[in-house]
Amino acid sequence: MAVNEGSSRSSLNVVIEAYLQHGMLSRSDLASLTGISRSAITEITQNLLDVGLLQEFPVIQEKQGRGRPAISLRFRASHGYFVGVSITGTPSPAILADMQGNVVGEYEMPPSETPQKTATAIRRAMNDLLRQTGVPRARLLGIGMAVTGVIDERAGLCRYSAALNWRDVPIARLVKESTGVESYVGNDANAVAIGEKLFGRARDLRHFSSVILGGNIGCAHYIDGNLYRGYDGGAGEVGHVTLDVDGPRCRCGKNGCLDMYAGGISMQAIAQKAGLACDSVHDIEALAAVGNAEALAILRRGGQALGLAVASLIQINNPECVLFADVEGFGKGIFQATTRQVIENNILPRFLASTEIIFHQVERSFLARAAASIAAQQYLRVGIVPRANSMGLLNK
Amino acid sequence: MAVNEGSSRSSLNVVIEAYLQHGMLSRSDLASLTGISRSAITEITQNLLDVGLLQEFPVIQEKQGRGRPAISLRFRASHGYFVGVSITGTPSPAILADMQGNVVGEYEMPPSETPQKTATAIRRAMNDLLRQTGVPRARLLGIGMAVTGVIDERAGLCRYSAALNWRDVPIARLVKESTGVESYVGNDANAVAIGEKLFGRARDLRHFSSVILGGNIGCAHYIDGNLYRGYDGGAGEVGHVTLDVDGPRCRCGKNGCLDMYAGGISMQAIAQKAGLACDSVHDIEALAAVGNAEALAILRRGGQALGLAVASLIQINNPECVLFADVEGFGKGIFQATTRQVIENNILPRFLASTEIIFHQVERSFLARAAASIAAQQYLRVGIVPRANSMGLLNK
DNA sequence: CCATTTATTTCAAAATAAGAAATAAATAAA
DNA sequence: TTTATTTATTTCTTATTTTGAAATAAATGG
Numbered sequence: 001m002a003v004n005e006g007s008s009r010s011s012l013n014v015v016i017e018a019y020l021q022h023g024m025l026s027r028s029d030l031a032s033l034t035g036i037s038r039s040a041i042t043e044i045t046q047n048l049l050d051v052g053l054l055q056e057f058p059v060i061q062e063k064q065g066r067g068r069p070a071i072s073l074r075f076r077a078s079h080g081y082f083v084g085v086s087i088t089g090t091p092s093p094a095i096l097a098d099m100q101g102n103v104v105g106e107y108e109m110p111p112s113e114t115p116q117k118t119a120t121a122i123r124r125a126m127n128d129l130l131r132q133t134g135v136p137r138a139r140l141l142g143i144g145m146a147v148t149g150v151i152d153e154r155a156g157l158c159r160y161s162a163a164l165n166w167r168d169v170p171i172a173r174l175v176k177e178s179t180g181v182e183s184y185v186g187n188d189a190n191a192v193a194i195g196e197k198l199f200g201r202a203r204d205l206r207h208f209s210s211v212i213l214g215g216n217i218g219c220a221h222y223i224d225g226n227l228y229r230g231y232d233g234g235a236g237e238v239g240h241v242t243l244d245v246d247g248p249r250c251r252c253g254k255n256g257c258l259d260m261y262a263g264g265i266s267m268q269a270i271a272q273k274a275g276l277a278c279d280s281v282h283d284i285e286a287l288a289a290v291g292n293a294e295a296l297a298i299l300r301r302g303g304q305a306l307g308l309a310v311a312s313l314i315q316i317n318n319p320e321c322v323l324f325a326d327v328e329g330f331g332k333g334i335f336q337a338t339t340r341q342v343i344e345n346n347i348l349p350r351f352l353a354s355t356e357i358i359f360h361q362v363e364r365s366f367l368a369r370a371a372a373s374i375a376a377q378q379y380l381r382v383g384i385v386p387r388a389n390s391m392g393l394l395n396k
Numbered sequence: 397m398a399v400n401e402g403s404s405r406s407s408l409n410v411v412i413e414a415y416l417q418h419g420m421l422s423r424s425d426l427a428s429l430t431g432i433s434r435s436a437i438t439e440i441t442q443n444l445l446d447v448g449l450l451q452e453f454p455v456i457q458e459k460q461g462r463g464r465p466a467i468s469l470r471f472r473a474s475h476g477y478f479v480g481v482s483i484t485g486t487p488s489p490a491i492l493a494d495m496q497g498n499v500v501g502e503y504e505m506p507p508s509e510t511p512q513k514t515a516t517a518i519r520r521a522m523n524d525l526l527r528q529t530g531v532p533r534a535r536l537l538g539i540g541m542a543v544t545g546v547i548d549e550r551a552g553l554c555r556y557s558a559a560l561n562w563r564d565v566p567i568a569r570l571v572k573e574s575t576g577v578e579s580y581v582g583n584d585a586n587a588v589a590i591g592e593k594l595f596g597r598a599r600d601l602r603h604f605s606s607v608i609l610g611g612n613i614g615c616a617h618y619i620d621g622n623l624y625r626g627y628d629g630g631a632g633e634v635g636h637v638t639l640d641v642d643g644p645r646c647r648c649g650k651n652g653c654l655d656m657y658a659g660g661i662s663m664q665a666i667a668q669k670a671g672l673a674c675d676s677v678h679d680i681e682a683l684a685a686v687g688n689a690e691a692l693a694i695l696r697r698g699g700q701a702l703g704l705a706v707a708s709l710i711q712i713n714n715p716e717c718v719l720f721a722d723v724e725g726f727g728k729g730i731f732q733a734t735t736r737q738v739i740e741n742n743i744l745p746r747f748l749a750s751t752e753i754i755f756h757q758v759e760r761s762f763l764a765r766a767a768a769s770i771a772a773q774q775y776l777r778v779g780i781v782p783r784a785n786s787m788g789l790l791n792k
Numbered sequence: 793c794c795a796t797t798t799a800t801t802t803c804a805a806a807a808t809a810a811g812a813a814a815t816a817a818a819t820a821a822a
Numbered sequence: 823t824t825t826a827t828t829t830a831t832t833t834c835t836t837a838t839t840t841t842g843a844a845a846t847a848a849a850t851g852g
Contacts, residue, residue, distance in 0.1 A: 011839080028799055040840050042801055067798025068848040150746070207627045219712070223619055230714025231603045232750050237711040242704060242742040252744055308638060312708050315633040316615070318626025346638040348648055350546070354628050407809075424830055436809045438832055463829025464817040 011036045015044050016053075016380050019075060021225050023100075023203065024057060026070030045073060052079050053099075075099040080141035080379070081133075083126050083181075084372025086188065087112045087147045087171075089163045093365045094125035096133055097372035101199045103365060105133040115158075115169045119178040126179055143175055143183040144375030146191035146367050152233060156185050162251075163215075186374045188367060189218030189236050190227055192325050194377070195370030197222055201323055201358055208321040209313060211238065213328050215265040217258055217306070221317065239263060241309045261305035262335075264328040270298055282329035289333065299334040306335075307342025314347050314355050321356040331361070407432050411440050412449075412776050415471060417621050419496075419599065420453060422466030441469060448475050449495075471495040476537035476775070477529075479522050479577075480768025482584065483508045483543045483567075485559045489761045490521035492529055493768035497595045499761060501529040511554075511565045515574040522575050539571055539579040540771030542587035542763050544614075548629060552581050558647075559611075582770045584763060585614030585632050586623055588721050590773070591766030593618055597719055597754055604717040605709060607634065609724050611661040613654055613702070617713065635659065637705045657701035658731075660724040666694055678725035685729065695730040702731075703738025710743050710751050717752040727757070 014034050018025060022033075027045055031038045048054040055076035077098040085094040089111055096105035107125045112118040122143065130137055149161025156172025158164070175183040186194070193210040196202040202210070206225040212218035217239035221228045228235055239259040240252055247256020260266050264281050271278050274294045278284050287295035310322055322343075330336055336359050343357060410430050414421060418429075423441055427434045444450040451472035473494040481490040485507055492501035503521045508514040518539065526533055545557025552568025554560070571579040582590070589606040592598040598606070602621040608614035615632035617624045624631055635655040636648055643652020656662050660677050667674050670690045674680050683691035706718055718739075726732055732755050739753060 026799080031799095037841050038800070039802080039842075043839080046801095064849075065798070066796075066850055068800075070799060221713075223624055224622070226620070228619055228713075231716035232714065234714035234744075234747060234750070235712070237714070237744060237747075240711055240744050241708045245704075245742070254742060254744075308641075309708070312637045312705070313712050315636055316631070316709050316712060317617075317624075318628065318630035318633070320627035346641070346650060348630075348633060348636050348650075351630060351633075354630070422830080427830095433810050434831070435811075435833080439808080442832095460818075461829075462819055462827075464831075466830060 011040055012044055012047075013381075015041070015048070019054070019073075020198075020377060020380060023198075024072045024074040026072050028070050049073075052076055055079075077102060078139070080376075081135050081139050082141060082372040082375040082379070083122070083129060083143040084368040084370065084375065085109060085122055085125065085143070085145050086191075086367035086371055087118060087145050087164065088188075089148075093368050094122065094129065095365050095368040095372060096129040096135065097369055097376070099376065101369065101373055101376070103369055104135070105129045106365060107132070112164055115166060115171055115174055118171070119174040122175050123178045126181070140181055142375035142379045143179060143181050144191075144371040144373065144378075145171065145175065145183065145185045146188040146371040146374070147171065147185055148188045150233065151185055151187040151190075153184070153186055153229070156183070158185065182375075182379070184375050184378045186371065187218075187220070187233070188212070189220040190229065191367055191370040191374060192218070192362070193220035193222055193227060194373050195362075195366055196323050196325070197227075198373045199369070200362075200366075201360060202321065205320050207317075207319050208323060209236075209317065209319045210323040210325055211306075211310065213262070213264070213306075213324055213326045213330060215328070216263045217309075219313075221319070223317075238309055238313060241312065243305050243308060258305050258309045262302040262309075267298055267302055271295065274298070280329055281335070282331065285329075285331060285333035285335065296334060300338050303335045303338025304342050307339045308346060310339070311343050311346035314343070314351050318351065319355065321358060324357075324359040325362045325366070326359060327362055327366075329361070330359075332359075407436055408440055408443075409777075411437070411444070415450070415469075416594075416773060416776060419594075420468045420470040422468050424466050445469075448472055451475075473498060474535070476772075477531050477535050478537060478768040478771040478775070479518070479525060479539040480764040480766065480771065481505060481518055481521065481539070481541050482587070482763035482767055483514060483541050483560065484584075485544075489764050490518065490525065491761050491764040491768060492525040492531065493765055493772070495772065497765065497769055497772070499765055500531070501525045502761060503528070508560055511562060511567055511570055514567070515570040518571050519574045522577070536577055538771035538775045539575060539577050540587075540767040540769065540774075541567065541571065541579065541581045542584040542767040542770070543567065543581055544584045546629070547581055547583040547586075549580070549582055549625070552579070554581065578771075578775070580771050580774045582767065583614075583616070583629070584608070585616040586625065587763055587766040587770060588614070588758070589616035589618055589623060590769050591758075591762055592719050592721070593623075594769045595765070596758075596762075597756060598717065601716050603713075603715050604719060605632075605713065605715045606719040606721055607702075607706065609658070609660070609702075609720055609722045609726060611724070612659045613705075615709075617715070619713075634705050634709060637708065639701050639704060654701050654705045658698040658705075663694055663698055667691065670694070676725055677731070678727065681725075681727060681729035681731065692730060696734050699731045699734025700738050703735045704742060706735070707739050707742035710739070710747050714747065715751065717754060720753075720755040721758045721762070722755060723758055723762075725757070726755075728755075 018033055027041045031041045054073045057072040057074050077100045079099045082097050084097055086092045091111050092109055094107045094109045095103045097103055107128050109121055109125055147158050148163045150159040152159055158166045158169040158171050160167050172183045172185050189212050192212050196210050202208045207223055209221045219236035219238040240257045242256050244256035248260050249255050250257040250260050267281050271284050284295045288299050414429055423437045427437045450469045453468040453470050473496045475495045478493050480493055482488045487507050488505055490503045490505045491499045493499055503524050505517055505521055543554050544559045546555040548555055554562045554565040554567050556563050568579045568581050585608050588608050592606050598604045603619055605617045613635035615634040636653045638652050640652035644656050645651055646653040646656050663677050667680050680691045684695050
């Protein structure tokens with residue numbers, strides 16, 4: 001039986017959770033949001049201020065009401081720092097983020113090879129980032145990694161990654177051993193969702209799905225303000241939704257998976273087979289823009305497939321918003337337009353009005369930043385916040 | 397901003413929640429499940445025993461371990477009673493259930509017409525049930541209603557119901573006014589899921605989806621041990637997942653919705669149009685069983701459609717189990733076999749192993765019983781449990 | 793400048809939870 | 823049959839947490 005099923009109990013945890021969810025809140029907000037008495041809030045926030053986790057934020061509010069203005073509180077940026085790395089097969093930035101999620105340092109990582117080499121590369125990245133920024137090692141509170149593949153977050157394991165050719169790699173332990181710093185792994189699609197929630201477009205949303213448009217299609221859901229991982233961590237496999245049982249065979253063994261139509265890898269392969277000169281989906285969009293019929297067809301077919309799959313998702317889960325994170329470089333082209341159109345045509349009118357569809361391009365460091373946030377969240381939830389008096393931080 | 401976002405805080409609520417989720421737990425179980433100290437558990441359960449909500453359960457355990465045997469506790473059946481009604485266009489039973497979800501009385505309701513008549517009919521049902529069972533009115537703690545359609549559970553409103561031809565009906569208020577008893581409404585698909593969780597096949601599952609095979613296809617999800625309603629209560633509209641953009645037009649205005657292939661109403665309509673003599677899908681199965689090609693084709697097409705939609709659901713949400721509640725009477729026929737087959741063929745191997753697929757027939761009173769449970773849950777969560785000393789039950 | 797409004801704090805009282813040690817009820821072994 | 827061992831539950835004291843009421847603060851609008 002799991003320990004502590006529901007969620008945190010003590011008011012302290014409720015308060016920390018509220019800041020993880022909302023970023024900036026006055027004591028008054030906290031009281032009405034959590035139902036905890038205002039006097040208790042004063043006490044709890046005082047402790048967190050003493051400890052240095054929270055900070056009062058000089059308010060320059062335009063819209064000020066009648067009475068005494070509220071003082072907003074938020075995490076104190078320099079309370080702690082986290083390294084974030086996106087472990088993919090390609091070179092990618094490692095970053096150092098502060099407690100507010102600001103990127104304070106970047107470092108270019110080589111593409112990951114063996115787990116051991118990756119751990120070593122992360123140690124180098126960490127050392128360079130600390131030197132570069134002057135952050136003392138003691139203030140480094142965790143290392144977060146976003147990995148493409150099937151991840152067991154609790155165990156800190158990469159169960160399987162096709163891109164890295166890893167199987168059952170205890171990467172969290174390896175990195176912890178290499179660096180001496182507490183380390184956490186997460187799935188990259190989940191990391192994107194966490195990034196969207198913490199500093200992206202989903203800041204104040206409690207229910208949303210994010211869809212990663214990359215070489216493959218990834219997806220993750222926030223439900224009731226929390227990342228939903230599924231029964232055994234598999235939620236979000238939209239990429240393998242079947243669209244046509246007679247469609248082309250996917251590497252997963254099934255036919256007509258979404259990935260075969262809308263995944264960057266497949267689209268490029270199809271384009272190259274058709275004799276188009278392209279190195280990325282961006283090039284396909286460019287060709288379509290100048291009227292290339294073949295390119296147009298590929299993008300339309302991809303958008304149609306993605307639109308149908310996401311329409312299903314919307315009707316099954318009724319998210320407040322679906323966020324497409326474009327990492328491949330589709331931009332505002334045919335693909336996006338088709339996807340939107342097909343979604344609109346295939347959901348019930350009631351969802352049409354209430355579901356926001358957002359496409360946006362994400363930067364190279366987005367995943368690394370999100371990975372750092374995973375570490376920050378874990379750190380705060382596991383509750384290693386130094387104690388003021390003897391606030392018992394609960395085990396989760 | 398919502399009051400009390402996360403979940404309950406006080407240990408009392410955590411304990412009640414644990415019993416809502418698991419039904420029967422010893423103090424020891426509670427302590428390890430919730431992380432609350434054993435001494436606190438003793439105190440809390442003592443209060444709940446005093447109040448009469450909990451009851452010690454004489455254990456006849458086969459598998460007894462080493463030390464002192466644990467004493468299981470559970471809700472005391474006679475602590476309170478709830479009326480449950482399924483409001484559909486057809487005659488349906490109203491039931492009286494005790495705190496453990498046992499049905500202690502049944503009453504046959506006429507088909508619902510106007511909201512006002514429905515409220516009156518429910519009053520009659522209530523009075524008869526109380527008379528019939530001898531339960532004192534003071535012990536009737538709530539009335540729960542399961543309604544087919546779009547429901548705003550918080551407001552106690554039926555936003556829209558095609559089957560009843562209702563629009564924005566404040567049914568909870570009407571029934572409360574008519575009966576003087578606190579009343580709650582829920583969507584029928586949600587009610588089925590709640591029923592499965594509380595006394596059906598999903599008792600110990602934290603993540604599952606239930607699919608109602610009725611005139612239309614309904615669906616609801618449990619996520620992390622709680623019913624997930626979606627951003628605006630629309631989660632579970634699997635019935636309108638598009639399977640073929642060129643398919644037959646659905647009454648929702650789109651083409652090729654799942655309902656058009658696998659909904660009982662559509663299947664019957666198709667069968668009748670094809671000249672088959674049938675009054676129910678059960679008849680179609682019977683015809684298929686004796687080799688009728690047309691009947692076979694209809695069932696196969698339906699099962700194929702349902703299988704594909706559910707395969708998508710599984711890959712999107714990774715539930716532990718998908719429970720099909722057969723209210724139409726398909727039974728163990730072609731439809732079920734095809735659905736299973738298609739699901740298996742269209743999900744990733746990793747889901748094949750970890751996702752349980754269960755079909756089962758539900759009784760006529762299942763929905764009414766589930767509706768009563770909705771009332772019970774609401775009652776316990778809102779926290780009107782009489783106070784022993786001054787246990788502050790939190791607002792939710 | 794004063795009434796009003798909203799935010800935050802103070803402080804004593806009450807409620808709650810934890811921890812250690814005691815007690816209970818079983819089984820396994822001597 | 824004892825006796826040791828194991829697991830469950832309770833008791834009781836202590837410490838912590840939370841509340842509620844009243845006080846204080848900081849703004850706006852006459």
